[in-house]
Amino acid sequence: MALTLRGLAGTMHRRHLAPGSSLLDRWRAQVKSRKGGSSDMATAHARYDLRADGLTRRRFLQTSAGGLAGLAGIVALQVPPSLAQQREVSMLSWAHFVPQADQKLHEIGARFEKATKIKIRFDHLQEAQMAAKLAAEVQTGTGHDLLMLRMHLPLLHATNLADMSDVVETLTKQYGPLYEFCEEAAYYKDHWVAMPAYHGAFPGSYNKKYFDEVGEKPPDTWEDLVRAGKKMKAKGHPVGIPISQTNDAVSTLGPIMWAFGAKAVDKDGKTVTINSEETSEAIEYVKRLYNEAMEPEVLSWDDASNNRFLISGKGSWIANPQSHYLTAKTRNMPITQDIYFQLMPAGPKGRHTTTFIRSMGIWKFSKNIEPAKEFIKFFLNQEQYNDYVNAAQAFDAPVFKSMEDHPVWKIDPKYEPIKESGRYGHLYGWPAPGDERSQQVTNNFIIPIMFAKAIGGTSNKEAMAWAEAEIKRIYST
CATH class of the missing domain: 3.40.190.10 (Periplasmic binding protein-like II)
Structure with missing residues (x-):
């Protein structure tokens, strides 16, 4: 396949990637669509405005000094340049009181890297340290890409979190609706600011x-x-x-x-x-x-x-x-x-019962928003999600109603009654929105x-x- 440098530059522009597919799938689809010379690469390039991302043609050529041979190698492997350069996503999470849960999270991260060539680094803090760490990252505009946020924290940081509606839509189409309490934790005004990940019951x-x-x-x-x-x-x-x-x-x-x-x-x-x-x-x-x-x-x-x-x-x-x-x-x-x-x-x-929920959010200032979203979808893929929920020994239950009868409740017959708790769950302060004032009443x-x-x-x-x-x-x- 003949692919010009100009055409390759056009394919790199993320803005035109089709929503709802993985980075790897979207890249492969673009490459495949150009096979057989059916696309005019010059015309394709004209549709992509490199300057919108601050990338001029001259800068692109300079940063591509590895030459066409190196780019052709990437194309031959059908791997996006962002992946070929071994991008890294950093995730801040809590130190789980069930050690096997954190171990499984790291295993899933290794699987993700193997499948996508995107490295993910995990940092864990005690719950009491999280608020100060999050505040510091907001103040400096730097820090981790991906965050595991407890209870109402997504709402408290809503203006600094990326829109996650596309991720929620993709996963609810796959698994069905979330429990109602998920909106109490992660839905801000008219959009989702985090993807609910798992919840804990209070039986x-x-x-x-x-x-x-x-x-x-x-x-x-x-x-x-x-x-x-x-x-x-x-x-x-x-x-x-x-x-x-x-x-x-x-x-x-x-x-x-x-x-x-x-x-x-x-x-x-x-x-x-x-x-x-x-x-x-x-x-x-x-x-x-x-x-x-x-x-x-x-x-x-x-x-x-x-x-x-x-x-x-x-x-x-x-x-x-x-x-x-x-x-x-x-x-x-x-x-x-x-x-x-x-x-x-x-x-x-x-x-009614209290529910403890954790959601996955991404800072707006992250340079890795799309790869971080890919990890969230990978984590919530049925195979990985089941492995994690089982490792957490029923402390972390699925957030999808369709998974109420999850096998985790059978690891000990005494847990069986707990599985219906999600139907009756609310966060602290319900039905009031979980803003800073509501949390002050709680605290x-x-x-x-x-x-x-x-x-x-x-x-x-x-x-x-x-x-x-x-x-x-x-x-x-």
Whole structure:
């Protein structure tokens, strides 16, 4: 095939690559279309404006000093110049508490490099370090290309993230719709700013032996939990829900509020709705659960307290991911056989649960936006995605509704009930948009403090008025 330098320059211009195909496929398609001399290379070149990317013909010729022989070699191999030059994508991710998950991510990166000749480098940070690192990269306009972002972080950085709507569209056409909570994390105004990657459930967990001893089944409703909890507390095995300034308190009290129809801020992101009859009903319920089924220690718990509470043999029911169970299992603790899981209980206004989601975003200032998108699609390819989800041992579940019955739930029969959690999941602050103000309400623990005040003797009306004033102060700035 005769391919002129001018024609080759035209094929290199990314703006004219067809959407929805990989870089490699698009290059091959262009080369193939020119075989047989059916295309006028000079005319083709005229359609590509090299200057739009700041690349003049003279500069192109200078930077192509390797000569036509080198370019012809690339064309003969049908490999895009960007790939032939071994481009590198850098990805910033969290340090996963399941080491096998990070190991599998690196393996998938090696597969990607082998398939595309694009190298990918992974850097991992502890979760507490991520916010400062992201802020620094925004300030300097340099850093990583690809980011694994927790919860609402895509929305907090939305104006600095590349549009990911094309990636979401490609993958949802392939696998079907995402769970609704994905929009809460990564959809900004009229477009996606990140591709939801996986989510973690926040189920109920209980000691089946203690429930059996009092003739109760795992609670399907919050009222069921009060009835059963009262019986088990009398036998020395209370229920444990933190009512303290800790993340697990937010993760548990939020679903209770939602189950009673209560919300802190309306979906318009403006109207503060915490001071309501629905909130008062939720407070009354928690006061009853505390007095009849729990003990005062929950008022000073941290995020590890409920784990210790259940695997120590004292507790009968908590809300928590699988970490306590895996700890007991790893240590070969006899109590492992008694620990089971269930969906979060339902209330008068339905069943709701907190969901933890991570999404993959790309900085707008990245010079590798297209290769980074290619890695996201490669990672979410069925084979790679299955490998990763399985390696994460059910902590990271698929974000596509069609994958609810994923094989990962069968690695341990006790995980089976958790698989439906995605249907009922929300992020902190729902239904309000997850902007900086909403996150401030969460991070200031306003909801747990409100419940703690009411349990401590403050009237519901006063506790709600305090929370309302605090939230209005945040939303007025």
